[in-house]
Amino acid sequence: MATDERRFPPHQLSTSTERRGLRILPGLLSVTLLAIGSSTVAHASAPSLDHLRCEYKVDPIGIDSPQPRLSWQLRSDERGVVQTAYRVQVASDRGAWEEEAILWDTGKVASSRSIHVAYEGPALESAGRYSWRVRAWDEDGLASEWSAPAHWEMGLLRPEDWQARWISPAGEEDTSKPQPAPMLRGAFTIDGYVESARVYVTSLGLYELEINGRRVGDQVFTPGWTSYGERLQYQTYDVTDLLRRGRNVVGATLGDGWYRGYMGWKDARNVYGDELALLLELRATDEDGRVQIVGTDETWKAATGPILHSDIYMGEAYDAQLERSGWSAPGYDDGDWASVRVVDRSKDILIAPAGPPVRRINVIRPVEIIKTPAGETVVDMGQNMVGWVRLKVLGVEGSTITLRHAEVLDKDGNLYVDNLRSATQLVTYTLMGGVDEIYEPHFTFQGFRYVAVDGYPAGRLTLDSLTGIAIHSDMPRTGRFKTSNPLLNQLQHNIEWGQKGNFLDVPTDCPQRDERLGWTGDAQVFARTAACNMDVACFFTKWLGDLAADQGDDGSVPSVVPDVLSRDGRFSGGSAAWGDAAVVIPWTMYLSYGDTRVLENQYESMKAWVEYMRRHAGEDSLWNTGHHYGDWLAFASTASDYPGATTGKDLIATAFFAHSTDLLRRTAEVLGRTEDAAEYGALLPRIKAAFQKEFVTAAGRVGENTQTAYVLALQFDLLPEELRLQAARRLAAEVRTRGHLTTGFVGTPYLCHVLSRYGELDLAYQLLNRQEYPSWLYPVTQGATTIWERWDGQRPDGSCQDVGMNSFNHYAYGASGEWMYRVVAGLEIDPEEPGYRHVLIQPQPGGGLTSAEARLETPYGEASSAWALLEDDRFQVSAVVPANTRATVRLPGAILSEVTEGDHTVTSAPGVRAVEQQTGAVVVEVGSGRYQFGYPAGDLVNHLRPVGPSE
Ligand code: BGC
Numbered sequence: 001m002a003t004d005e006r007r008f009p010p011h012q013l014s015t016s017t018e019r020r021g022l023r024i025l026p027g028l029l030s031v032t033l034l035a036i037g038s039s040t041v042a043h044a045s046a047p048s049l050d051h052l053r054c055e056y057k058v059d060p061i062g063i064d065s066p067q068p069r070l071s072w073q074l075r076s077d078e079r080g081v082v083q084t085a086y087r088v089q090v091a092s093d094r095g096a097w098e099e100e101a102i103l104w105d106t107g108k109v110a111s112s113r114s115i116h117v118a119y120e121g122p123a124l125e126s127a128g129r130y131s132w133r134v135r136a137w138d139e140d141g142l143a144s145e146w147s148a149p150a151h152w153e154m155g156l157l158r159p160e161d162w163q164a165r166w167i168s169p170a171g172e173e174d175t176s177k178p179q180p181a182p183m184l185r186g187a188f189t190i191d192g193y194v195e196s197a198r199v200y201v202t203s204l205g206l207y208e209l210e211i212n213g214r215r216v217g218d219q220v221f222t223p224g225w226t227s228y229g230e231r232l233q234y235q236t237y238d239v240t241d242l243l244r245r246g247r248n249v250v251g252a253t254l255g256d257g258w259y260r261g262y263m264g265w266k267d268a269r270n271v272y273g274d275e276l277a278l279l280l281e282l283r284a285t286d287e288d289g290r291v292q293i294v295g296t297d298e299t300w301k302a303a304t305g306p307i308l309h310s311d312i313y314m315g316e317a318y319d320a321q322l323e324r325s326g327w328s329a330p331g332y333d334d335g336d337w338a339s340v341r342v343v344d345r346s347k348d349i350l351i352a353p354a355g356p357p358v359r360r361i362n363v364i365r366p367v368e369i370i371k372t373p374a375g376e377t378v379v380d381m382g383q384n385m386v387g388w389v390r391l392k393v394l395g396v397e398g399s400t401i402t403l404r405h406a407e408v409l410d411k412d413g414n415l416y417v418d419n420l421r422s423a424t425q426l427v428t429y430t431l432m433g434g435v436d437e438i439y440e441p442h443f444t445f446q447g448f449r450y451v452a453v454d455g456y457p458a459g460r461l462t463l464d465s466l467t468g469i470a471i472h473s474d475m476p477r478t479g480r481f482k483t484s485n486p487l488l489n490q491l492q493h494n495i496e497w498g499q500k501g502n503f504l505d506v507p508t509d510c511p512q513r514d515e516r517l518g519w520t521g522d523a524q525v526f527a528r529t530a531a532c533n534m535d536v537a538c539f540f541t542k543w544l545g546d547l548a549a550d551q552g553d554d555g556s557v558p559s560v561v562p563d564v565l566s567r568d569g570r571f572s573g574g575s576a577a578w579g580d581a582a583v584v585i586p587w588t589m590y591l592s593y594g595d596t597r598v599l600e601n602q603y604e605s606m607k608a609w610v611e612y613m614r615r616h617a618g619e620d621s622l623w624n625t626g627h628h629y630g631d632w633l634a635f636a637s638t639a640s641d642y643p644g645a646t647t648g649k650d651l652i653a654t655a656f657f658a659h660s661t662d663l664l665r666r667t668a669e670v671l672g673r674t675e676d677a678a679e680y681g682a683l684l685p686r687i688k689a690a691f692q693k694e695f696v697t698a699a700g701r702v703g704e705n706t707q708t709a710y711v712l713a714l715q716f717d718l719l720p721e722e723l724r725l726q727a728a729r730r731l732a733a734e735v736r737t738r739g740h741l742t743t744g745f746v747g748t749p750y751l752c753h754v755l756s757r758y759g760e761l762d763l764a765y766q767l768l769n770r771q772e773y774p775s776w777l778y779p780v781t782q783g784a785t786t787i788w789e790r791w792d793g794q795r796p797d798g799s800c801q802d803v804g805m806n807s808f809n810h811y812a813y814g815a816s817g818e819w820m821y822r823v824v825a826g827l828e829i830d831p832e833e834p835g836y837r838h839v840l841i842q843p844q845p846g847g848g849l850t851s852a853e854a855r856l857e858t859p860y861g862e863a864s865s866a867w868a869l870l871e872d873d874r875f876q877v878s879a880v881v882p883a884n885t886r887a888t889v890r891l892p893g894a895i896l897s898e899v900t901e902g903d904h905t906v907t908s909a910p911g912v913r914a915v916e917q918q919t920g921a922v923v924v925e926v927g928s929g930r931y932q933f934g935y936p937a938g939d940l941v942n943h944l945r946p947v948g949p950s951e
Helices: 010-014 018-025 485-503 520-533 539-549 579-591 599-618 649-670 674-695 707-715 720-740 750-759 759-769 777-781 813-826 939-944
Strands: 047-055 059-065 069-075 083-092 103-107 127-139 148-155 167-169 180-189 194-203 206-213 235-238 246-255 277-288 292-295 303-305 307-311 314-320 336-340 358-364 368-371 377-394 402-408 426-430 436-439 446-454 465-475 480-481 636-639 642-644 827-829 838-841 851-858 860-870 874-881 886-892 911-916 921-926 929-936
Touching: 047 127, 047 148, 059 194, 059 235, 059 314, 059 921, 069 127, 069 860, 167 180, 180 206, 180 277, 180 292, 194 246, 246 277, 336 860, 358 377, 377 402, 377 426, 377 485, 465 485, 480 485, 480 520, 480 813, 485 520, 485 759, 485 777, 485 813, 520 539, 520 579, 520 750, 520 886, 539 579, 539 599, 579 599, 579 649, 599 649, 599 674, 649 707, 674 707, 707 720, 707 750, 720 750, 720 759, 750 759, 750 813, 759 813, 759 939, 813 827, 813 851, 813 860, 827 851, 827 860, 838 874, 860 939, 874 886, 886 929
Parallel strands: 059 148, 314 426, 838 886
Antiparallel strands: 047 069, 083 103, 083 127, 127 148, 167 277, 167 336, 180 246, 180 303, 194 235, 194 277, 206 246, 277 292, 303 336, 307 314, 358 465, 368 377, 377 436, 377 446, 377 465, 402 426, 402 446, 480 851, 636 642, 827 838, 851 860, 860 874, 874 929, 886 921, 911 921
16 A cells, blocks of 8 residues: 655664754764664554644634645554555535535545645535545554544635625714724614524724624634735624524624724824724524525614724723613614715625634733832733733722733833833723723733723722733644743743734734834744744734735835835835745744645745845845845944944845745745756855855854854855854854853844754853843843843843833744754754654753753644653653654663663664664654653763853
């Protein structure tokens, strides 16, 4: 039977440059092959199948991919489990699995593929609902049972499928400033018994939806933020349980949102338009299959209510006395409501959301109420968070409570809001009075840890009065990283919270000041770390669609996506390391999830960006023109003889030109675009040569001798082989001279990677463990709960950095997270078999740690790499390898004859397929399963003794 499962003999272990670079010190390539163990595992029972996903989602409704991809996972307690064949069946939802209902049956396909199997049956119908199931065969030919069925449902696929019409509230508004939020109301009668019902809805601006007095769904910030001129998402909701026979009412409240609220600094508003609008279609199906369609039209009514204004940056003013009780239910008298206008807005740009919705994810209980020296009453949430406060109050009618939000307290302990710039983050609530009131804001979010409360009924404020609601894109948490060092664990916590706070439908730079924009450079540097922590595949798939949509005809990529900064004929973008998001992120998604469709979809965009660079670099392949951000926020000093670490912008630009060209070449290879692969394969050495000629001396010095210059040159393999080690030594010397890192956004993600790759693991650990400014742990020692924008956002004396740009929740420097997963714990991807199809488990212990562990829910199931120094000075490596994958485990410092796996010698352990002694390590090939290797720690112990605070 044909299968693409391959067994890799040990001599193939050092074929991939990336693998070689990360695992083995240069010059210490694989040596003696002492033993090859090979144990076939006889399987007693077939694996079972679960974790069925369609386009990464569980039973999605309202998708629009014409060929949704199906994935499943094999489960087995046994080792060495692989799939050798599968069979998928897709049926129309009614009558599944009767023969006539089956639309697509793959038959038994000899393949080990268990993720991203694209549907290839008859065309899928608008609003069609489908069931699917799968079974699989293992290596022994044992067949699983059919999986439990899963489902998906299509959205409205064509513009003409929409019968509803766009409506806007009639009447004049002064859109030069925030306006009361319009409420729109539509009433209708349902004739029959509702068997199932869907609402398809979108808006210009944000919407919140109610039916018959009940909230529809749990998503917030709908319809999400896309490049509104070209792509507008609609949501699909199952509203079967909200409807009843007879009279029904739909109510929608609209907010300014990204569409017409303040956006980008400089008081800009109405970036996409100045008129809010709603498009909603309800389809109710009765037991006989008759479909009744109701949509927005001229019969709807409009009014305003309690939301006096609500703006993403500015906060919200809410007057509960203006609530219109019962407005979204039948029986309410809307006699004084105004009419609406049917407006002509595009339905051609409607798309189903590819990414996860934004939801309320965490409830945060405050830890303390503080009276500040300035007399403010401040509630400390204990966590710098993004979202809002849920307020509980019983008080006097008409009194107003004010909530001011800040990330830090200043050096005197007072609320610090200067770094918010023009974003006021101010929420006011005017009480109905006399009853318990609970309130949450609607179309605004705040970045904050501290809330100053004014006007709360005297003496009544307790920790129960305020609750933090953290919101973000609902990405499944897939990764965990922990070590024996609590400070590093806090750093990991801070990285995760930086991600939570800034993955709010688009990857933003920060969540608090008047920015909150999809800065491409920030996303580019953080994407791999993001994929270690959470499943970001569809989050980035969606955003990359916007990136391509906003890309210039000349291939230039905007600085922010969606692009709200290019205005009035002025373009903002085309910058090195920022524009490279177009190439680096699709490639990162491919590596992390084995997703080739994202490469296909983005291919033209990737290529256009590389071509843009090629044009600007010109004949000599040196990109030294245009506007660049450089190594943003690199270390700066006031010393007269060392103003800081400025890496030339032309060096950075040319380095990224090479890097993206290389990734494009590899992408072309993956996609079978051989001509392009050859084309970019030929371009790459020309760029490297240009780089070397301009920036590299014969003695291995790169650029101005900055850390970032070396890091880029070495990470992207831009130097001739013979100079690499010298350059690495120079980098190490520079780090030692400074005693700390000097990299900015661009160099930071790779710094530790390059050091550990070139034999300077201890130095990398020193940087990671350093606690003084500048370092990753300095903010941790200052009590940070998120990653700061600047290495010294707040100084030891409590004073704050430049008010012009000082966010306390900026994930870019948190890009060190991937080094912790990939090197400290050692859970790595093989680029030749991405998506963890071939897991590399290659811990590099050090830095005084006595244990480290990375766990990751990969597309195939959980993989993990954990190591520990045990009390008897034995070293232990635990590996979890998901079914239908295999792993290469590198045991540092091991001597083959001393290695055990469980109760066996490693060569006789079940599931172990090959073993090799290399210089300084034993390398073991295993099939899926859980393994525990042990051996005397030997010399490793010297790297694993706890170090003092500042080493
Ligand atoms: C943002 C950054 C961004 C930078 C580029 C800043 O204001 O916060 O993170 O990448 O601008 O200029």
